[in-house]
Amino acid sequence: MVASGSRDAKPGMKNYDFVVVGAGISGASAAFYLADLGTVLLLETEAVPGYHSTGRSAALFTPNFGPPVVRKLNVAGHDFFVSPPDGFSDRPLLTPRQSLTIARPGEEENLAAVLASSTAQHPIFEITPEEACRLTPIVRRDVIAAAALEPGVTDMDVAAIHQGFLGGFRKKGGVIHISAHVSGLYRESQGWRVEAGGETFHAGFIINAAGAWGDHVAGLAGIAPIGLVAKRRTMIGIETSLPLAETPLVEFAGEEAYFKPDTGRILASPGDETPVPPQDVQPEEWDIAVAADWLQRHTTLDVRRVANSWAGLRTFVSDHAPVVGEEPGHPGFFWLVGQGGYGIMHSPTLGRATAALIETGDLPPDLLVIGLGVDDLGPARLRRAPAQP
Template sequence: MVIEADVVVIGAGMAGVSVAYELAGEHAVVLLEQESQPAYHTTGRSAAMFLESYGGPEVRALTAASRARFDEAGGLLSPRSLLWVAPGDQLAELSALVAAQPELVPLSPAEAVARCSALRADWMAGALLEENASEIDVLGLHQFYLGGARRRGATVLVDAALRGGRQESGRWVLDTAAGPVSAAAVVNAAGAWADRVAAALGVPPLGMRPLRRTAAVARATGVDRGWPLVADLGETFYFRPEGAGVLVSPADETPSEPCDARPDDLDVALAVERVNEATTLGLRSVVTAWAGLRTFAPDRKPVAGPDPAAPGLFWVAGQGGYGIQIAPALARMAAGSVTGGAVPHALSVARFR
């Protein structure tokens, strides 16, 4: 029996569930997930922050435009400031960031240490503070969208990997592990698998690049839960309090095939080494480590919009490390693209393919 829908969304990570939510209610939506549970890969492993100083102009505009949805959902943002720190060889980058984003507050090394007492003042040449940054409850946001999509009538199919698809009489007919599905429109929100989905549909890929990012939690003493997220401007490490310990990452971008990503011991050790160099934490014992895939288009800008080579196919992909914080605005853009509706002017900065 063929399942009929107006729109099929492929991928039940943050991109897929947010687009399904925006489309459901007024449209019959089917959400396909290849795993046995949604958010198994990147979304479920993200330690995301809401950072208005992070990313290029398009990403920053989408982040700002997403704020209202976070506030509407309630309880998804917990205040934690961001402290960009710079050794002497990164002072040019620090000056450029201040010029581009004057709302950031320059701090001296001593002032940065006052914000995070574990930092070494002699390691830094300067710092910048984003006071209004926040931690994101990633799974809470995902459940807001997934539960909302279901309440609006969306059908969610798990263990439903795409095997192939074709267009017949103006509709897409998809062969999935959960059975055939037919729809007028398909949204490719498959994250690291987006190019493989395109290939299964007989559409040229966009050259998406999945990059592995590693994180770990290390034991530490004297950790203040009020410390900011600390990141160096060269993006070679970041750390923040996590439970009784410290979450650390080498901010790695290791090319990978789409897969169930696993941490590399060398990357974990590198994260600990870099954080120890910049701080007095003296981290040694790692409690747990994990990895996820952040997927970028060749120009590292999000892709949202119709595929000119395949009528009825739309992309929501290439969100890289910004996918959680820009999800609300990007989903509204993508849904407007699918339905032909108006896109709010504030969101028009992002690229439609």
């Protein structure tokens, strides 16, 4: 153990080695791994863990997606999802989906960037327009000029992953308080005093896994923001009786919009990225209409009725890589934020990285081997002054 939360505690104050703020997938995974190192309290504002971004994702494992650091983290999580720890879940965490990227006539060159991101472990290869049509019968033939298939894209069972972390955490003796909004964080001579839900706790370490609210939580501790920007993304559902369950995710090269089948539905996103203040975000009529129109123009579906819609926040820092590490000059304040559109995929890896960084000061060996370093993830990279031209 690195530190004990007990030394400054007043009689009657509850002590923990680690207090994790936020019980979305990030906080749940960190709590799961930290429970091997000491006592852990997980605090969540909402009555239901996973109410914000974690419960609103597209549930896709997409290895070849995002900037280079993100791609390394995507791939690093794969083994966990395929072979989770014993007793983690009684359901498979991944199920096959595949991803089909289509280039419209005149846009064939856009496919080159997609094909260039292929790797030996998770290949992407070109297929003919006819093969693409067979794989996804609802896409209009006239919009397919060229296509690429990525077989390694899968669906994730987000609820099973989240519950696996929370259940495993509890089995290790972890404590969770829901409806416990963290409203005060005070540095003491040893560790931190935490005010949440009308109670006071003492902790050796604070793990800030507050998602879009990460900069706000840092502010409670007197720490400067790292520049988190929450971006709204919209999803719509269209009912269909067509047998599409086995068909791939479909996107178009060079744009962010996509659709994928779900039980009895097609889920589509216009790929919107509208910066908004942290909030219980709701879909805007305009974005719903844009998604429906996009689906209407590219498929043979009847998109007259949108069955359901939702929006969620994808929260980024400037380089779009997550922020995992201790704040320089603020011992015991640990960031676990900025997971953007990748936080479900990254959850086992970043939870494990959090525990390793706290225990050893370094990333787990398997992450070092794939070329990731403390500096790639830590907050120090965001604190440096930009180089002068």
